[in-house]
Amino acid sequence: AQKVTQAQTEISVVEKEDVTLDCVYETRDTTYYLFWYKQPPSGELVFLIRRNSFDEQNEISGRYSWNFQKSTSSFNFTITASQVVDSAVYFCALRGQNFVFGPGTRLSVLP
Amino acid sequence: KAGVTQTPRYLIKTRGQQVTLSCSPISGHRSVSWYQQTPGQGLQFLFEYFSETQRNKGNFPGRFSGRQFSNSRSEMNVSTLELGDSALYLCASSFFQGARGTEAFFGQGTRLTVV
Numbered sequence: 407a408q409k410v411t412q413a414q415t416e417i418s419v420v421e422k423e424d425v426t427l428d429c430v431y432e433t434r435d436t437t438y439y440l441f442w443y444k445q446p447p448s449g450e451l452v453f454l455i456r457r458n459s460f461d462e463q464n465e466i467s468g469r470y471s472w473n474f475q476k477s478t479s480s481f482n483f484t485i486t487a488s489q490v491v492d493s494a495v496y497f498c499a500l501r502g503q504n505f506v507f508g509p510g511t512r513l514s515v516l517p
Numbered sequence: 518k519a520g521v522t523q524t525p526r527y528l529i530k531t532r533g534q535q536v537t538l539s540c541s542p543i544s545g546h547r548s549v550s551w552y553q554q555t556p557g558q559g560l561q562f563l564f565e566y567f568s569e570t571q572r573n574k575g576n577f578p579g580r581f582s583g584r585q586f587s588n589s590r591s592e593m594n595v596s597t598l599e600l601g602d603s604a605l606y607l608c609a610s611s612f613f614q615g616a617r618g619t620e621a622f623f624g625q626g627t628r629l630t631v632v
Binding site: 443448450507508 | 520521550552559560562565572573575605607609620621622623624625626628
């Protein structure tokens with residue numbers, strides 16, 4: 407069975423602080439994809455990043471970066487210099503035939 | 518390029534009624550998936566349609582059904598509504614079906630309230 411765990415239910419930071427969102431996943435597939443989505447109050451899920459199981463190279467995209475470690479089944483996501491507009495619920499997801507989402511982490515960035 | 522459009526945005530229904538939700542995918546996308554989001558259960562997969570055929574189904578009762586039309590638009594139907602069906606229903610479109618690397622683009626959802 408596939409499962410995604412996000413242990414942090416809620417996080418509050420002050421603007422300009424860096425924040426890391428944790429994600430741990432379980433799968434028996436050898437090929438899989440991991441995603442981070444953001445859900446602002448408007449409701450739609452906004453795609454942020456994607457990583458496949460064969461590529462453990464960590465990257466930075468603007469203020470976003472991620473740390474994929476297959477050995478610990480973790481796919482953590484970092485926002486650098488957070489902004490108030492980053493306030494949202496963030497979902498980590500594992501994709502096989504369909505998406506399996508984690509429970510989400512509510513991030514509040516305070517001015 | 519227009520995004521995923523879901524209608525209506527908000528809906529209030531009475532227990533026992535049925536409801537139909539609509540989703541128009543991004544132009545050119547042929548796969549449409551539906552998800553239910555509730556505070557207690559989080560985001561759960563309902564079903565996926567590709568080329569007018571249901572390709573994959575989540576663990577939901579038969580009261581939940583869907584279909585896809587030749588223009589890729591999709592509808593989902595919930596019959597005999599229960600209070601527990603109150604949720605945000607999200608539709609996602611992808612170019613491919615089941616292609617594991619393809620991100621899905623989500624609509625803003627339909628918030629269904631059953632009273």
